[in-house]
Amino acid sequence: MTSQAKKRVLSGITATGSLHIGNYIGAISQWVDNQAEYENFLFVADLHALTIPEAIVGKNLRARVEEIFALYLACGIDPERSTLFVQSDVVEHAELGWLMTCVTPVSWLERMTQFKTKGKVADVDSGVGAGLLCYPSLQAADILLYDPDLVPVGEDQKQHVEITRDIAKRFNAMFGETFKVPDVVIRQSGGRIMGLDDPTAKMSKSTAERSPGHAIGLLDPLDKSRKAIMRAVTDSNSGVDFSNELAPGVTNLLTIFECFTATTREQSREQFDGAGYGTLKSAVADVVTDKLAEIQSRFHDIADDRDTLNKQLARGAERARAIASTKLAQAYRATGLRQ
Numbered sequence: 492m493t494s495q496a497k498k499r500v501l502s503g504i505t506a507t508g509s510l511h512i513g514n515y516i517g518a519i520s521q522w523v524d525n526q527a528e529y530e531n532f533l534f535v536a537d538l539h540a541l542t543i544p545e546a547i548v549g550k551n552l553r554a555r556v557e558e559i560f561a562l563y564l565a566c567g568i569d570p571e572r573s574t575l576f577v578q579s580d581v582v583e584h585a586e587l588g589w590l591m592t593c594v595t596p597v598s599w600l601e602r603m604t605q606f607k608t609k610g611k612v613a614d615v616d617s618g619v620g621a622g623l624l625c626y627p628s629l630q631a632a633d634i635l636l637y638d639p640d641l642v643p644v645g646e647d648q649k650q651h652v653e654i655t656r657d658i659a660k661r662f663n664a665m666f667g668e669t670f671k672v673p674d675v676v677i678r679q680s681g682g683r684i685m686g687l688d689d690p691t692a693k694m695s696k697s698t699a700e701r702s703p704g705h706a707i708g709l710l711d712p713l714d715k716s717r718k719a720i721m722r723a724v725t726d727s728n729s730g731v732d733f734s735n736e737l738a739p740g741v742t743n744l745l746t747i748f749e750c751f752t753a754t755t756r757e758q759s760r761e762q763f764d765g766a767g768y769g770t771l772k773s774a775v776a777d778v779v780t781d782k783l784a785e786i787q788s789r790f791h792d793i794a795d796d797r798d799t800l801n802k803q804l805a806r807g808a809e810r811a812r813a814i815a816s817t818k819l820a821q822a823y824r825a826t827g828l829r830q
């Protein structure tokens with residue numbers, strides 16, 4: 492297959508905290524699995540991190556951004572096959588972001604779940620930045636700059652891809668056909684990994700910073716990760732009983748196990764029906780810590796080699812800019828800002 496015939500993929504992660512196994516399962520593992528088949532554009536969303544000041548103030552944001560970049564590589568993204576870059580290294584994101592902000596109705600932005608939860612009225616009154624409201628129009632620019640066919644994300648990002656589709660259609664209707672309208676791709680299972688301490692809440696970077704037993708960080712010490720899994724909330728039963736409805740915490744553990752071992756629910760039923768929760772948890776801890784050990788060992792080699800990392804950052808930005816600048820020029824012409 493020539494690279495032109497390959498479908499194009501675009502996706503990214505915001506640099507607001509340490510990556511966890513939810514990010515790995517919902518997003519990164521899809522990118523790794525797809526890279527032979529698709530042409531990947533993958534980035535670290537550092538401009539988006541600025542919308543949540545408490546996540547970045549006093550922290551060395553660039554160091555965190557480069558840590559995530561190195562983690563992409565350590566998880567198995569191949570920089571020869573995928574274009575890997577940092578959002579703010581490609582200025583076209585901010586520029587197209589402004590055009591997108593101008594065509595996006597405020598009412599669409601105010602309806603977004605993320606704005607309603609993170610930008611609660613009290614926070615708005617206390618001076619939350621307008622970037623939080625305009626977050627989705629910057630995300631639309633991230634995506635539309637590359638004319639991707641597919642945007643593989645976890646379930647929580649579905650609404651952001653849907654609004655991107657709406658923004659693309661609106662721009663095309665106002666200024667003429669300019670942007671491809673991409674499809675969202677979500678894993679059938681593993682699109683929403685839940686917190687280990689509270690299986691009714693999505694595993695999230697921000698909660699992980701407050702509650703130690705909530706998530707498994709990709710760079711967490713292995714013994715800490717094993718302990719968090721062994722303490723994961725299940726229910727008052729003693730073991731896995733597939734003849735009854737499984738508790739959310741048990742389903743979550745099974746999903747994590749299946750995603751790390753590429754097995755089906757049917758196979759885990761055979762393996763775990765009737766097993767004690769301790770047995771299930773220890774099997775999950777084994778597969779998760781094995782994977783983390785592999786990622787962490789590669790991560791340390793990659794992060795220690797500054798020269799190569801810097802070259803990869805520069806090369807990725809250059810490759811991304813080659814595509815993004817052409818698309819931005821097209822959008823400028825469509826709006827009449829350029830001849």
Ligand code: TYM
Pocket residue numbers: 501502503504505506513514515516517518536539629630633634642643644645646647648651681682683684685693694695
């Ligand atoms: P972010 O950084 O919150 O999450 C990165 C990716 O991880 C997925 N994810 C999960 N998947 C399964 N279970 C979970 N508990 C879980 N938590 C997170 C997310 O769905 C996402 O795929 N706005 C985006 C970043 C972004 C972006 C983009 C993504 C900016 N521009 C353009 C795609 C395309 C975000 O904050 O994701």
